[in-house]
Amino acid sequence: MIARSGLAHTSVVGPGDDAAVLSLAGGLLVAGTDLLVDGHHFRRDWAGPTDIGHRAAAANLADIAAMGAVPTGLLVGLAMPGGLPIAWVDDLYEGLREECQPFGAAVIGGDVVESQTLVIAVTALGDMKGARPVTRDGARPGHRVAIAGRLGYAAAGLAVLGRGFRSPGSVVAAYRRPEVPYLAGPQAAVLGASAMCDVSDGLLRDAGTLADASAARIVLDVTAFAVPDVLRDVGRAMNVDPLTWIFTGGDDHALLACFPPDVDLPAPWRVVGRVEEGAGVVVAGIPDEGRELAGSGFAHWG
């Protein structure tokens, strides 16, 4: 739902979606803020400062992409203990900058203050480039559900790190530096996506939010989710079903979108389900097919 008012500069998408959209004279700007707190959102013993910079930027830039915008800039606020080495801070900014570079965005401002707790506040800005913002509430029965980007890798990496291991490197690296399909966001907007969000809380939960916002049911076809060998191997070693990571892991920041049936979907988008009348999220193609999940987690359909 896009609310418009008579003022040229009112927000046209306010709190509650991935990011805020501002209407300007000649275009739509997208802005969103995320805070990352030491020990809660990152651990300095699990990732170095450059990786933490990458993750902090990625989490926020993914929100911009999930509106269909091209990320253009970051503002970075850093509240830091007095004893934090300058080299650590330099490396953090290096990671933030590097994450922006592939699509020409930049760190354009910020603030540094002293605080007992290390907090990184990232605000990302993006440009709709003439496209219409893609909110969460436009999925309609008959639309297809598609994913761009990886699922489960970062969650597997986090599980590995949590048990004190450092390998396999590919999943640990996925946790430390997510590979976000940023440009699939604006691509989806141009293609005419009806609803979109990034997967930051896990696919089931985020699909549930999107289903709720759209007052529709999202049916995911489990056979559309190929389990990569590396996730299968890690799962076996850790006695975890790798589908758990795929359906409930969030840190990869994949994009989840719905498209009207007449839209031809190019890569990296791959169809994983459909929108139906109803509510909640249903996972089809497993023995217990059709059981309602209510978007609340993998355990319900195990």
Place this chain on the structure above:
Amino acid sequence: MIARSGLAHTSVVGPGDDAAVLSLAGGLLVAGTDLLVDGHHFRRDWAGPTDIGHRAAAANLADIAAMGAVPTGLLVGLAMPGGLPIAWVDDLYEGLREECQPFGAAVIGGDVVESQTLVIAVTALGDMKGARPVTRDGARPGHRVAIAGRLGYAAAGLAVLGRGFRSPGSVVAAYRRPEVPYLAGPQAAVLGASAMCDVSDGLLRDAGTLADASAARIVLDVTAFAVPDVLRDVGRAMNVDPLTWIFTGGDDHALLACFPPDVDLPAPWRVVGRVEEGAGVVVAGIPDEGRELAGSGFAHWG
């Protein structure tokens, strides 16, 4: 100095000025971030949550106004201890919202996370509305120096609170809820101001920053600064020269700007000095007239 590149969305004013400016297809957007840390930038025993919200918004919106932009929106990140009452948070947001209302801006997004230390991260956005951003580096010899807004009130209020008093109410209120002349910022941009900043670190220091950026000398005429009765009274009671608060206090967020000589200055702008060849800040009109201050503080010209 405004750097432009071939990319439509590059920042045209980057870090180092009051706020970042983004060029969009049809206009210039201004964005800036400030962090406020409990115990450093505010004290919960000196101001209630609504007042803290007003101050947090004001500090950031003033940066937007100081670029010559009309503030349009705030994004608010809140890192808070688990035990902080919900009512406190509600009142904080009330203050943030109230500070935006007079000029039609709004809180358009944000994030709330848990943290041992209470940190408020505010990002403000503004619209240049067709005017050219006013940076700090355009003051030239022959230009006039002018102020909009109050000076010294908040510093006097802070001094009163610091000694455990709660009156006079007008200066305590000035500390708790600054009266920022927001619209004087875009007004100055339209009038053709050559340089501008908000007074957040004290007039001498901020004028010094502006003089350095412009490679010029700023001469302030002390006789142009009338000392309000209330500051005189508080100064007498506390044995402090009230000019100290006027020249070194920052929390009022007055705007300081330079204008070419042919510009007619309407209210609320008042001329307080001139730009000359040279460097640094000079306060004229006192017994020790002409002594160089180097922008480092009132004590140097006592």
